[in-house]
Amino acid sequence: MSSNAFSTLNLKPELEANLATLGYASMTPIQSQSLPHILAGKDVIAQGKTGSGKTAAFGLGLLDHLNVKRFRIQSLVLCPTRELADQVAKEIRKLARSIHNIKVLTLCGGMPFGPQIGSLEHGAHIIVGTPGRVEEHVRKGFLSLDDLNLLVLDEADRMLEMGFQDALDAIVDAAPVDRQTLLFSATYPKQIEAIASEIMHKPVMVKVESTH
Numbered sequence: 229m230s231s232n233a234f235s236t237l238n239l240k241p242e243l244e245a246n247l248a249t250l251g252y253a254s255m256t257p258i259q260s261q262s263l264p265h266i267l268a269g270k271d272v273i274a275q276g277k278t279g280s281g282k283t284a285a286f287g288l289g290l291l292d293h294l295n296v297k298r299f300r301i302q303s304l305v306l307c308p309t310r311e312l313a314d315q316v317a318k319e320i321r322k323l324a325r326s327i328h329n330i331k332v333l334t335l336c337g338g339m340p341f342g343p344q345i346g347s348l349e350h351g352a353h354i355i356v357g358t359p360g361r362v363e364e365h366v367r368k369g370f371l372s373l374d375d376l377n378l379l380v381l382d383e384a385d386r387m388l389e390m391g392f393q394d395a396l397d398a399i400v401d402a403a404p405v406d407r408q409t410l411l412f413s414a415t416y417p418k419q420i421e422a423i424a425s426e427i428m429h430k431p432v433m434v435k436v437e438s439t440h
């Protein structure tokens with residue numbers, strides 16, 4: 229069996245079975261290099277270009293870790309735009325199809341605030357959102373991050389380019405210190421290095437050039 233087979237990861241059986249259904253035959257390079265560390269609970273900085281399969285890398289880590297019986301916000305994924313957040317939420321729901329009753333909620337700017345409060349009152353396991361809107365819900369007391377154990381910054385370089393540094397800092401301040409943090413980025417400028425050293429604990433660095 230090749231080392232890039234998903235079966236080498238010992239994922240929850242229902243997750244592994246669903247991957248076969250989705251036609252994911254083997255891991256992409258960024259997945260095979262990051263997932264063992266992600267599943268071991270380490271902080272990971274992963275750099276890889278568009279289309280390299282970063283969503284499933286953190287998505288599988290997040291879903292393997294999740295306790296469905298505990299109806300609390302356990303994972304938060306931050307993305308630069310609503311379009312990207314919607315794509316990530318869609319991919320996570322697809323990966324989670326074999327796990328019953330998982331609730332993934334998106335919280336993005338440009339959407340009405342009121343219905344999001346209602347959705348938060350109903351509860352969720354996973355939130356995918358944009359930093360500004362997530363920070364606003366945290367600040368106003370509609371979203372508690374007390375039970376968060378995994379924070380993912382997706383396309384971190386773009387979030388910083390878009391001026392989300394303050395919102396990210398406020399969200400991190402509201403999250404438990406004892407958590408896992410994953411940072412995904414296409415590039416690794418100084419600004420990312422600085423935020424990583426502040427919010428991550430002994431991160432493992434993974435860099436992949438090719439998609440396949």
Ligand code: ADP
Nearest residue numbers: 252253254255256277278279280281282283284
């Ligand atoms: P990135 O975030 O790195 O730009 P995505 O996570 O959006 O890339 O993945 C790109 C595409 O590859 C998606 O359509 C996704 O469903 C698909 N994909 C991801 N991992 C695999 C895999 N192991 N096997 C087959 N397809 C995959």
Ligand code: MG
Nearest residue numbers: 282283382383
């Ligand atoms: Mg992506």
